[in-house]
Structure formats: C-alpha cells, structure tokens
Amino acid sequence: MLEWLKEPELNFPDQITAGFEHGVCVGQIQAKAGLTQSTVSEYLSILQRAGLIESTRVGQWTYYKRNESAFEALSKLIESNL
Amino acid sequence: MLEWLKEPELNFPDQITAGFEHGVCVGQIQAKAGLTQSTVSEYLSILQRAGLIESTRVGQWTYYKRNESAFEALSKLIESNL
C-alpha cells in the first residue's frame, strides 16, 4: 500500500470522486488490496499512528497519503543505524 | 545482536578463546542475550541464511560476524525503495 501511494494517479486510476491532493480513499485501496474493508481500515490507521501516512476526511471519505518527510527521516535513521 | 556485533571488542570483552577476526561465538551472544542456547543458535542461523552474518567454525566454537556488505546493500535498497 505504501508503495502504491507513491504514485496515486498511476495506481488508482479509478478514483473519480476527487483529485489526489489528499491521497486515496480507503475503498480504492481496499479494492486493490483484495482484503476486507475492516482489515484495510485498521491497517491504514496503524500506518497513520506510526506517522507514515496522513489522513484527511472529506465528506464521507477518508483520504490517505504518504508522509514523505517521515519516510526520509526513517531512511536516514536506517542508513545510520543499520 | 546485530547491533552488538558492530563492535565485538566492546560488547563482548569476556571472549578470551580467540581474537575477533571471525566474530563472536554463540555462547557469548547467548550470555548477553539472556535467552536459551537453542533460541540463540536458531536465531543466528536465520540471520546467516538471510546473509546478514557469516559463520566460521573454529574447533568446537562457531563464530559469527556481520556481513557489512549485505548491510550496505540493504541500506541502499531501503533508501531507494522506501
């Protein structure tokens, strides 16, 4: 999922409800993941709590996008501690 | 353990049977880890199969050391894919 969210336009061409400025909504990710709605929702909330993604509620939808700065920090952390 | 093996001299001052050119023997790691011998042995063999450490049998002892090139490769992999 984190990989997919690198290029939302490419990986979620079916998302029509909105642009991608806030990322991708749960339903889209679920469809692509082939897991149940609850599983995907929980997984995304874990990633969010970890700070790797950010969520934006727009109407009934929740959009998730990568928090790139967190990935950069993580990358550096790994690079310097591995 | 991987962290410990970065600086064997520092982290395993009790190892007297040999120098550190081949790394640290299982018993030393076990003592420091506070886990059973079987657990540590299995864990080390997993790390070895993963290519992260290398083993050298010297007499009745098996020494393990980090495979730094594997860590570098992993670091780069993570950096470019994260």
Next chain:
DNA sequence: CAAATATATCGACTTTTCCCGATATGTAAA
C-alpha cells in the same frame, strides 16, 4: 574410545500478528 564442552536441530507451547465478520459511527442524499 569415553567424557566434556559447544553448537545445532526438533517438537511443543506461548505470544504476537494477521485477517475476518459483525456492528458502530459519521456523512450525505432522498
């Protein structure tokens, strides 16, 4: 070769993680 020591392997149990269905909550449309 028998005993002692170091490590490896095996089978079982425990803990954690993964994933699901059911249900609750929040929002929009009729």
Next chain:
DNA sequence: TTTACATATCGGGAAAAGTCGATATATTTG
C-alpha cells in the same frame, strides 16, 4: 429524519513468530 454509503472499531479465530527443553551432532581432551 430515514436511508444509503464510507469508514472505524470490536471480538475472535487462524497463521506466524518467538521461545523453550530435550536431544543430536561435532569437536576436543583425557
């Protein structure tokens, strides 16, 4: 304000990972 839709939360079962004790294998020493 009822209904429909999207997402979140909850409780539980299944799968995986972690850990152990018992035992096997390898090596050295007497």
